Amino acid sequence: SYELTQPLSVSVALGQTARITCGGVDIGRRNVHWYQYRPGQAPLLVMWRDSTRPSGIPERFSGANSGNTATLTITRVQAGDEAEYFCQVWASNINYVFGPGTKVTVL
Amino acid sequence: QVQLQESGPGLVKPSQTLSLTCTVSGASITSGTFYWSWIRQSPGKGLEWLGYIHTSGRTNYNPSLRSRLVISVDTSRNQFSLRLSSVTAADTAVYHCAQGEGEDAFHIWGQGTLLTVS
Numbered sequence: 001s002y003e004l005t006q007p008l009s010v011s012v013a014l015g016q017t018a019r020i021t022c023g024g025v026d027i028g029r030r031n032v033h034w035y036q037y038r039p040g041q042a043p044l045l046v047m048w049r050d051s052t053r054p055s056g057i058p059e060r061f062s063g064a065n066s067g068n069t070a071t072l073t074i075t076r077v078q079a080g081d082e083a084e085y086f087c088q089v090w091a092s093n094i095n096y097v098f099g100p101g102t103k104v105t106v107l
Numbered sequence: 108q109v110q111l112q113e114s115g116p117g118l119v120k121p122s123q124t125l126s127l128t129c130t131v132s133g134a135s136i137t138s139g140t141f142y143w144s145w146i147r148q149s150p151g152k153g154l155e156w157l158g159y160i161h162t163s164g165r166t167n168y169n170p171s172l173r174s175r176l177v178i179s180v181d182t183s184r185n186q187f188s189l190r191l192s193s194v195t196a197a198d199t200a201v202y203h204c205a206q207g208e209g210e211d212a213f214h215i216w217g218q219g220t221l222l223t224v225s
Binding site for chain 1: 111144146148152153154155156167169170203205210211212213214215216217218219
């Protein structure tokens, strides 16, 4: 099976830059997607196929993927960005695999 | 704009069968070539994909749940459903339905419904 790793938490000061990593063997060869998850709300796709922002997602969100690490970067962090972020790939044996999630706290 | 809304009993006893429904609004569930999935988040755990039903009717399930899971569609009601048999406390989770486009991302999600096995 294919496994993804993420830091449990990331803390960032208001207005600064948050970087959330997603690790996996040769993940750079896969399309990585990112979701913003708040309890009680529908998860929101914030980055698609490594670095494509869906309609309505601010330019402050960007993505990159290379080697064994994919990264979601949020610049000029706002209080509303506080949430849990999950990465996801497609793996042939289990189909869809999610990372364990990173809780972003805005200080 | 497509919207998804889950519904379910909230509480199920161990060993029983859990049934959840996802109502699709804003589009026909049979239009396009979409994959209608169920995904859950257990307390303190991450997200787990359970399975999907394609607009063609083809299904695919997570190998860990294949023996207990059935996903079906009701085109007259524009809904798709999940039935999970022989539930245990480990099946307690928030269950989301989602729309995807194949071996790719889930573009639209429902807000989820909490299912407790007790």
